[in-house]
Amino acid sequence: MPAKISAQSAEAPERSPLPAGRNLLFLREEELRLAQDLLFFGYRDFTAGADEILAELGMGRAHHRVLHFVGRRPGITVGDLLGILAITKQSLGRVLQPMVEDGYVTQTPGRSDRRQRLLTLTEKGAALERRLFERQRETIMRAYREAGPVAVEGFRRVMRGLMGEQATAAFELLEGPAAEPGTSR
């Protein structure tokens, strides 16, 4: 509700003057602890808006993830989705099943492999995903705009660097070419 955010660049006072040697000041312990704080607060508030909407519908973050990734890769297989989310079949099933029953997601047998259940958002599902996206969009857009394009590029580079191999693979599968269903793993 309130008002001013004022991203005061409080300029770190550069306390201990002797780090490694070069300009590696940004690798000092204090700087790394700052990163921990930023990730904690930032991630929490990033998800907060969508969480409110989800709560009204009796859903949780897990539902949002399904909507998000199925929306991003219509026709994705259950296996690929599991690979992206890195959770167990159980956990996904508990969330996915009701979403199918409630008409947010459809399962259609794969044409080349009929064992597969290709997942796609229904109109209802796409609408909810849209609504959740719009909410987070505001948060990200504000942060991006205030920070500027150079900062955004830096943000991306750092976030990518945080990912391990498994996530990097999933990420590249996602952002990459419109993978033909059943590609991964």
Next chain:
Amino acid sequence: MPAKISAQSAEAPERSPLPAGRNLLFLREEELRLAQDLLFFGYRDFTAGADEILAELGMGRAHHRVLHFVGRRPGITVGDLLGILAITKQSLGRVLQPMVEDGYVTQTPGRSDRRQRLLTLTEKGAALERRLFERQRETIMRAYREAGPVAVEGFRRVMRGLMGEQATAAFELLEGPAAEPGTSR
């Protein structure tokens, strides 16, 4: 299991050439969805290492947060910690109590207000926090080093922008002056 990481800088191809008008390309929907992905994967892997250590000790992320923030602000009051974590007394109690019993954290009555229980890490607690930090340090340090100082600054600016007011306040209280115990709220 896996092997090669190869952080191939796949350089976004800049698909649709006509955004808003200026150089606001980075605010397009696709770019914002990319941010969602990055935050999801990045945050997950950022916490993954510490989670493993915690699991061995029968603890969870909540315990880590307590260790982290108490370590950052020795002598913090329970109320201030609650404000930072933004959880209920119940949730904190369930985690904090065992940590006191197991000798990770000490509670000492405030000298000016004896109702307060000022929280401080014991040596044991500090050691564990240290261990957890070292694990995350590797992850962050790698990401920071690969990305470079400019990117790091951008990362910080964006993450700060993601925070809401409540988090911003807590954040500034944390990073700011060595607040005299009992300042906030």
Next chain:
DNA sequence: CCGATGCGTCAATGATACTGACCCAAGCGG
């Protein structure tokens, strides 16, 4: 035809979080 694969499902467990109510001890104003 038989083994591997894709998917669903049963049962049990644990961590994290919530709400609302209530209690105790200490601070504080009158």
Next chain:
DNA sequence: CCGCTTGGGTCAGTATCATTGACGCATCGG
């Protein structure tokens, strides 16, 4: 000194998200 407020703890009940391990079924593929 008497209330009221505040800092903190606690009880009871509930919900989400995640886990492990085993099993069933249909389909693929050599």
